[in-house]
Amino acid sequence: MGTGFDINIGEEELGIIPRAINHLFRGIEERRQAATEQGTPVPEFKINAQFLELYNEEVLDLFDSTRELEARRQKSGIKIHEDANGGIYTVGVTTRTVTSAAEMMQCLKLGALSRSTASTQMNVQSSRSHAIFTIHLCQVRVCSPDNHENATDNRLANSSEINEFETLTAKFHFVDLAGSERLKRTGATGDRAKEGISINCGLLALGNVISALGDRGKRSTHVPYRDSKLTRLLQDSLGGNSQTVMIACISPSDRDFMETLNTLKYANRARNIKNKVVVNQDRASQQISVLRTEIARLQMELMEYKAVRAVLVLDGMSDQVLDPIPSHLVLSVC
Amino acid sequence: MASFSSNEWKAVCAKFTNAQQLSDVESRTDPENDPFRSKYKARELLTEIYCSLKNFEAGDGEEHDDGETSEPEPTEEPLDGEKPVDLDAFSRGWSSDSRAGLRAARLAAVEYYLGVNHVDTEELSAGQEHLMNCMKHLGKCRVSSENVSLFIHVRNQLGILWAGRDETEKSQGFLETAESIYQRYMKEVHLFELAYTHTLYYLAQVYQYFGENERAANYCYSTLQRQLQLNQFNPMEWALNAATLSQYYITKGQYMEGRHCLAAATVISGLAGEVPSEAAAQESEAERDRREQLKQKRSEIARCWIKYCLNLLRDAKKLLEDNIGELDTDRQDELRRARRREEEEEGRKQALLFGSEDTFDSIASVEEKVSYLFPLDFTEARAIFLVGQNYVNQAKEHFQMDGFVTDHIEILQDHSALFRALAFFEEDVERRCKMHKRRVDMLEPICNDLNSQYYLLIRRQLMFELAETYNEMMDLKLTLANRQEDSQSLDNHTIKKFNHLCSASAKYFQMFLDSLCSPEGKIPEHLEEDVLRPALVARFRVARLHSKLISSSPPVQLDNLNKALENYKYVVQYCEAHPEAAAAAETELELSKEMVGLLPLKINRLKARMATNN
Numbered sequence: 001m002g003t004g005f006d007i008n009i010g011e012e013e014l015g016i017i018p019r020a021i022n023h024l025f026r027g028i029e030e031r032r033q034a035a036t037e038q039g040t041p042v043p044e045f046k047i048n049a050q051f052l053e054l055y056n057e058e059v060l061d062l063f064d065s066t067r068e069l070e071a072r073r074q075k076s077g078i079k080i081h082e083d084a085n086g087g088i089y090t091v092g093v094t095t096r097t098v099t100s101a102a103e104m105m106q107c108l109k110l111g112a113l114s115r116s117t118a119s120t121q122m123n124v125q126s127s128r129s130h131a132i133f134t135i136h137l138c139q140v141r142v143c144s145p146d147n148h149e150n151a152t153d154n155r156l157a158n159s160s161e162i163n164e165f166e167t168l169t170a171k172f173h174f175v176d177l178a179g180s181e182r183l184k185r186t187g188a189t190g191d192r193a194k195e196g197i198s199i200n201c202g203l204l205a206l207g208n209v210i211s212a213l214g215d216r217g218k219r220s221t222h223v224p225y226r227d228s229k230l231t232r233l234l235q236d237s238l239g240g241n242s243q244t245v246m247i248a249c250i251s252p253s254d255r256d257f258m259e260t261l262n263t264l265k266y267a268n269r270a271r272n273i274k275n276k277v278v279v280n281q282d283r284a285s286q287q288i289s290v291l292r293t294e295i296a297r298l299q300m301e302l303m304e305y306k307a308v309r310a311v312l313v314l315d316g317m318s319d320q321v322l323d324p325i326p327s328h329l330v331l332s333v334c
Numbered sequence: 335m336a337s338f339s340s341n342e343w344k345a346v347c348a349k350f351t352n353a354q355q356l357s358d359v360e361s362r363t364d365p366e367n368d369p370f371r372s373k374y375k376a377r378e379l380l381t382e383i384y385c386s387l388k389n390f391e392a393g394d395g396e397e398h399d400d401g402e403t404s405e406p407e408p409t410e411e412p413l414d415g416e417k418p419v420d421l422d423a424f425s426r427g428w429s430s431d432s433r434a435g436l437r438a439a440r441l442a443a444v445e446y447y448l449g450v451n452h453v454d455t456e457e458l459s460a461g462q463e464h465l466m467n468c469m470k471h472l473g474k475c476r477v478s479s480e481n482v483s484l485f486i487h488v489r490n491q492l493g494i495l496w497a498g499r500d501e502t503e504k505s506q507g508f509l510e511t512a513e514s515i516y517q518r519y520m521k522e523v524h525l526f527e528l529a530y531t532h533t534l535y536y537l538a539q540v541y542q543y544f545g546e547n548e549r550a551a552n553y554c555y556s557t558l559q560r561q562l563q564l565n566q567f568n569p570m571e572w573a574l575n576a577a578t579l580s581q582y583y584i585t586k587g588q589y590m591e592g593r594h595c596l597a598a599a600t601v602i603s604g605l606a607g608e609v610p611s612e613a614a615a616q617e618s619e620a621e622r623d624r625r626e627q628l629k630q631k632r633s634e635i636a637r638c639w640i641k642y643c644l645n646l647l648r649d650a651k652k653l654l655e656d657n658i659g660e661l662d663t664d665r666q667d668e669l670r671r672a673r674r675r676e677e678e679e680e681g682r683k684q685a686l687l688f689g690s691e692d693t694f695d696s697i698a699s700v701e702e703k704v705s706y707l708f709p710l711d712f713t714e715a716r717a718i719f720l721v722g723q724n725y726v727n728q729a730k731e732h733f734q735m736d737g738f739v740t741d742h743i744e745i746l747q748d749h750s751a752l753f754r755a756l757a758f759f760e761e762d763v764e765r766r767c768k769m770h771k772r773r774v775d776m777l778e779p780i781c782n783d784l785n786s787q788y789y790l791l792i793r794r795q796l797m798f799e800l801a802e803t804y805n806e807m808m809d810l811k812l813t814l815a816n817r818q819e820d821s822q823s824l825d826n827h828t829i830k831k832f833n834h835l836c837s838a839s840a841k842y843f844q845m846f847l848d849s850l851c852s853p854e855g856k857i858p859e860h861l862e863e864d865v866l867r868p869a870l871v872a873r874f875r876v877a878r879l880h881s882k883l884i885s886s887s888p889p890v891q892l893d894n895l896n897k898a899l900e901n902y903k904y905v906v907q908y909c910e911a912h913p914e915a916a917a918a919a920e921t922e923l924e925l926s927k928e929m930v931g932l933l934p935l936k937i938n939r940l941k942a943r944m945a946t947n948n
Contacts, residue, residue, distance in 0.1 A: 221641050299932065
């Protein structure tokens, strides 16, 4: 998440977040333009941003500049809530309304600064925390007739007079995973993270080893995840609308090996969280067995029927039989 | 002979302290563009110390206080971890009191710190060299309580180093030697104990890293046990780890071990103290957080217990079921006999044992509340079910619907699965039906309440489960009806009930299928892998359900048969268009093909009858 803040960098060199932000605002502009040119009502866009830091299952608001760090930590008051109607949402988190790409980049910068300042004060590496930058996008637009091709709504007849509005929402999460800053470069003492082996004096990582032992794919076990708050924040993206796409940014450089590895590990774990519908291989179930019996019975009936039909044919009463029988089923002799 | 004066020695010690300070403390604030500045400084100091030690004590190497031979006996120590270790070699060599022994040990220590220093600055080869030098110096010494910690530490470091290079055997060699040294030369030195705990922990990681999960699990257990013994643990952290470890054992079908881990988790989590009351939580943020934390973690442990009960029931079912999924009384008898035999013999010895003096009993008493044996009849199954249900209620207290939708629903799904598993053991068909009804009552309201955009995937799961449950109930009613003489003598009430179950099942399967469509209602051309089998099975079931609906009205019957045929055809046609899909629903495809062949006949006969009756 650290690159690309300098707006003087050419488009080609920007990181994914600035690109995404630029793309977003360009898209907004294009839609506004198009509507203006066509003389249709211009859609309204509302863009909000939130920036959270997760450290050791504590949630910190990176946009909250009003309070002292220690006070902020002790009185976080931030809740991650999930309800049946709204999916996942946060309570007590500063939401900034943004109207331009530059403004958004500014927000991002301030939040990032807040994050590293906090880390130094806590005497903890910012590499240990996750950071999540979330953009909420809301569009209110007129429902065009094109959107209702297959509808049998008879209001379409007067669509030019009645303006039906629809609200579309989308969420983007940009996540900077813990362990993705160069531990080695900041000289963390005694806590060298190596490929797969972590020398953590507090044995905190024992949990990671243990949870890696089980069978992740199957849902026959429950694993209390270490990163439960992170997963929870992303939950409705992971388990909800199947249009969710997760883009994991990794690097081919070996200097970024740890970052890449951690990101891929998390992405893989997130994939398995996805709620699949599991159907048992009911080959031998009673249902199937009963059905086979029914089929056998039907086949018997068919044989009997074919036999009767053949008799009727021979008896010359075929013209009274009304239902057509495929010729290959007619028996030549009974 | 030259040796350190007390001032010179003080200077050396001060320099050493300085080096430690630089390495451990000041390095944390090194700037990003010069991250190893302090470490390099520390290295210089250590190198100076090494030279001092070497020079000052030079020439003394040949003298010994206790008259041993001048040359140290060649050690059989493996230099690269590949040769077998002779532990006796460690008891040979210079005693740590002797001057030579002391010198060797000091040089070894400095080499150790130089080794770690180089590894910290990513100079692995140099680090390895220093660590091996450390080993060489130590090789000349006898293991003693003063230096044994170093014997182990250096091997820990080399173990990690080789693991980092993917050399599992070498890594293992060093770590296992460390383990052997500990076991052989156990002493009650605190730091030494900590070093051994770390050895176990690193071994756990090495084995897990290379996929040897069983050994890794054993070392995880050992690490946890040592944490308890040495009183070096955070209760909730420990409890969660133990509960997570139990899940590993459960997947392996080792229920005795799984139960023990869970019981230990329950007992140790209790050591974290009381949950702050609501009142206390309202007064202070800290108390509120603590309350949330404790409640959450204890509920997580409860959820692990639920999985224990559920898996135990399911695995028992797999052992007991016949080829159509019903309880096989012959197998039941067989298993009962086998169990009796085991009880008569020694009985299984407990491999895992957590705890210390005070906790052994508490853990045992938690264990006594639930069996680890596969339930072989309804009574035993019910006992396990009730334990599971109890934990469901516990878990739901924290993971309430309002606030924790996803977790809450997972718990409900587990509860439903507990009922389903218990139903297998229930002989009475009516009572079985009632169990399935409980499942429906639990899940139906939830399914309808959830926002379909945010909870698409969960809703699909619920729809499918509801469809299958109603289907089960329908089949049970059918069984009951078939036991009667003549299905035509079914009374209207029964028929109505039966049709209701049929329709409800079909409705939920259809809802599931509709959820796969585009927002405009278009059926997907291609089914994603995740939903392929469920979709085909759903079609198949809808077809069958329609053909089972009872009606006295021929037009209605015709409509039902047509719908059935339509869905059977879909299965056949989809698999023709997507050959790779056939493997996902072999049986369903086979039977659908049959039905596609047979149903038209039935339909035509019905039409014929309808025509002649008009």
